[in-house]
Each structure stands twice: as C-alpha cells, then as structure tokens.
Amino acid sequence: MSSKQVAVYGLGNMGFLIAERVAKHFPTKVADLDTTRVQLACDGFAAQPLNETEDLSQLKVVVLCLPSPAASEHVLKQIAPRLPSDAVIVETSTVNPDDIKASQKILAPFGLPLVDASILAGVSQMKAGSATLLLGGDEADIASAQDVLDAIAEKQIYFGPSGAGAAAKVINNAVAHAVMVVVAEAGSLATAAGVSCDKLISLLADPQMGLHRPLTHRYAERIVNGDYAGGMPLDAARKDSTLALELAQSLGVPLFAIQGSHTIYEIASAAGYGRDDYAAIAKVWADWGKPAVPAK
Structure with a gap:
C-alpha cells in the first residue's frame, strides 16, 4: 500500500464505494455528516475518521463526492487553509462548469488545484469496477492525482480544461434522461397500438x-x-x-x-x-x- 494519504468527503452510496476502492491502495480518511456512515467505513475497510479541527497537512489528494455544489464549496472553505500546497482536490460530484470555477476561486488563494473527475456510472458499476471518469483540468494536476484516479476507476476520458469533464457528465445525463422520456412514450404508444414491446426493444436496439x-x-x-x-x-x-x-x-x-x-x-x-x-x-x-x- 502507498503511504500517500487521501481523504474522501461524502459517504453516500457512491462516495462510500469510492472510499472503499481508494482504501485498498492508500491510507484513507473519511468525513460525512452521517456519523454512522463514517463508522461503517472505519469498520468495513479500515478508514480513519476526519474531524473538523484535524491537521490535514499530510493529505495529498482530497476527493469530494457530495450531494450539491454548495456542499462542495462549504467543505472547501473549511479545509483549504489547512491543506498542504501540493495537495490536489478531485471533484467527483455531478456539477456544472460554473461550479468548478466557483470552487477554484475558493482554492486560488492557497494555490490548490482542482481536477473535475465526474463519474459516468451507477452504484453497481462503481462496485463492479466498470465505472468511467470524465476528466477536466490541467494535465499536470491530473498526473499528480493519477494513482488515486486509477484506484477509483481504470477507465478515464480526458475532455480538456477545467469544467470539461463536468460538462460532459451533465450532457450525457441530459441525453439519457431525455431518451428515457422518449422510450417511455414509445412504450406507451406500442402498448396502445398492440405492438409487441419485446419486438420494439429489439427494433430500437x-x-x-x-x-x-x-x-x-x-x-x-x-x-x-x-x-x-x-x-x-x-x-x-x-x-x-x-x-x-x-x-x-x-x-x-x-x-x-x-x-x-x-x-x-x-x-x-x-x-x-x-x-x-x-x-x-x-x-x-x-x-x-x-x-x-x-x-x-
């Protein structure tokens, strides 16, 4: 196991699996408002709990997997002054490019870089190790966090400057959600018209x-x-x-x-x-x- 210390903020369904994967390769600290999730991580894969006043000077990579851009910004405001200057923040939450810029503005006074690494996967794919990371940011910063990114997901696609990975994730989801409506409508039309849904699926596929x-x-x-x-x-x-x-x-x-x-x-x-x-x-x-x- 590497001696590189990593922190994961956010232990929801996806964040918990990210922390579990990271912990297989690095000493991992975790934080979440739900203390039961923190305890599960500690018991399940030997993570260490982070508290609000803890010294963060040894952390090299901080992974965010939080429910909203506001939550990410709140965490960054709390931890940025306490991180070493060579730390890299990896944002895996689903956010927009403007949210990436807002986070960068918080980090700028401390010289801390941010990589967007949006997750293209569901929980089951992350658990199976088949998730994909959509990356955006400075390539040198990505290289600094590459081993941690590899631990999260082997498949990665680099889209370009900061925010590009986040934008790609939002666009992908927009297409998936719009297609879901179209498919539901098509199924309703097929059922009403007496068309076999199984054959319709084969046709559309x-x-x-x-x-x-x-x-x-x-x-x-x-x-x-x-x-x-x-x-x-x-x-x-x-x-x-x-x-x-x-x-x-x-x-x-x-x-x-x-x-x-x-x-x-x-x-x-x-x-x-x-x-x-x-x-x-x-x-x-x-x-x-x-x-x-x-x-x-």
Missing part, C-alpha cells in the same frame, strides 16, 4: 435503427462534416413526426418529448432546409449562433 443512427450516422458523420446532401429529406422526417403525433392523438397517449421535438422540424422546414437530410435540423442552432460542432 438495432445499430441501424432509431436509438443509434441519430448519433452514429447523422451527428457523427453528417453534422460533424456539414454533409446534408441526399439522405432522408427533412420534410419527410417532418411528415413522419406528424404521423407519430396523429397516432398518439388517436390512441389517447400523452406525449411530451416526442411532441416537443416536432417543433424543430417545423422551424427547420420553414427556414428552407426541407430538401436537406433531416440532420439539417442542426442548422437551426447554427442560425441562432449556437452551432452543434466547432467551425472548421
């Missing part, structure tokens, strides 16, 4: 079908390359979207995400993109000054 192609073909190939020639015309997609709304109305199935997404097809068609491949809906965001990919 096919790499050439509805859940995959918008990402792997229309975004990755068409939008990224600005290629909107040929393909399925946007007006045809608009017509199909209208049919889905009509089907839902005839079956009395309320729609939210699918109905809301239809609007952009109307806007794109009115903007003159009707003959382009329907990936051209992305042009509307570009018209608004918010392009889907960086300018080449």
Whole structure:
C-alpha cells in the first residue's frame, strides 16, 4: 500500500464505494455528516475518521463526492487553509462548469488545484469496477492525482480544461434522461397500438435503427462534416413526426418529448432546409449562433 494519504468527503452510496476502492491502495480518511456512515467505513475497510479541527497537512489528494455544489464549496472553505500546497482536490460530484470555477476561486488563494473527475456510472458499476471518469483540468494536476484516479476507476476520458469533464457528465445525463422520456412514450404508444414491446426493444436496439443512427450516422458523420446532401429529406422526417403525433392523438397517449421535438422540424422546414437530410435540423442552432460542432 502507498503511504500517500487521501481523504474522501461524502459517504453516500457512491462516495462510500469510492472510499472503499481508494482504501485498498492508500491510507484513507473519511468525513460525512452521517456519523454512522463514517463508522461503517472505519469498520468495513479500515478508514480513519476526519474531524473538523484535524491537521490535514499530510493529505495529498482530497476527493469530494457530495450531494450539491454548495456542499462542495462549504467543505472547501473549511479545509483549504489547512491543506498542504501540493495537495490536489478531485471533484467527483455531478456539477456544472460554473461550479468548478466557483470552487477554484475558493482554492486560488492557497494555490490548490482542482481536477473535475465526474463519474459516468451507477452504484453497481462503481462496485463492479466498470465505472468511467470524465476528466477536466490541467494535465499536470491530473498526473499528480493519477494513482488515486486509477484506484477509483481504470477507465478515464480526458475532455480538456477545467469544467470539461463536468460538462460532459451533465450532457450525457441530459441525453439519457431525455431518451428515457422518449422510450417511455414509445412504450406507451406500442402498448396502445398492440405492438409487441419485446419486438420494439429489439427494433430500437438495432445499430441501424432509431436509438443509434441519430448519433452514429447523422451527428457523427453528417453534422460533424456539414454533409446534408441526399439522405432522408427533412420534410419527410417532418411528415413522419406528424404521423407519430396523429397516432398518439388517436390512441389517447400523452406525449411530451416526442411532441416537443416536432417543433424543430417545423422551424427547420420553414427556414428552407426541407430538401436537406433531416440532420439539417442542426442548422437551426447554427442560425441562432449556437452551432452543434466547432467551425472548421
């Protein structure tokens, strides 16, 4: 075991597993408002409890896994003056880039770096060791905490400067949560229309079908390359979207995400993109000054 001392703040379901994984490789101290969770960590994997007045001068890496940005900022205000200048703070909580900046502002007077290492996983994946860390921050700071990051999760993706990893996590979750609504709506439509849900799942899961192609073909190939020639015309997609709304109305199935997404097809068609491949809906965001990919 390394002699490098690590602290983990936050022992919720995810934080507890992080602390357990870290403790296999480093002397680990833990803190949580729930003293029973602290005791479980001490009994379960020989962690040491941290108190509010304890000397933190030997800590090299501090891992935060807290329920809100405000909680992270509160902890940093308490501990920053007591940490050594070569310590690295690793933020694994789900936060926005602005929250990373706010934390950096707290740490700046003490010369302490912050790495965002958002966790792309559920509790079961963390427990199984298959979680992924989405990293953002200075590469030298990441290198300083690399052994601790490796202990948390072997799979890591570096996205760029501070806040990039946090943003990637929020975007991933936004997609997952939006798709969840679409899938629930699709299931309700299928049930009302007498379509086999098992067969619908197989259909949507096919790499050439509805859940995959918008990402792997229309975004990755068409939008990224600005290629909107040929393909399925946007007006045809608009017509199909209208049919889905009509089907839902005839079956009395309320729609939210699918109905809301239809609007952009109307806007794109009115903007003159009707003959382009329907990936051209992305042009509307570009018209608004918010392009889907960086300018080449």
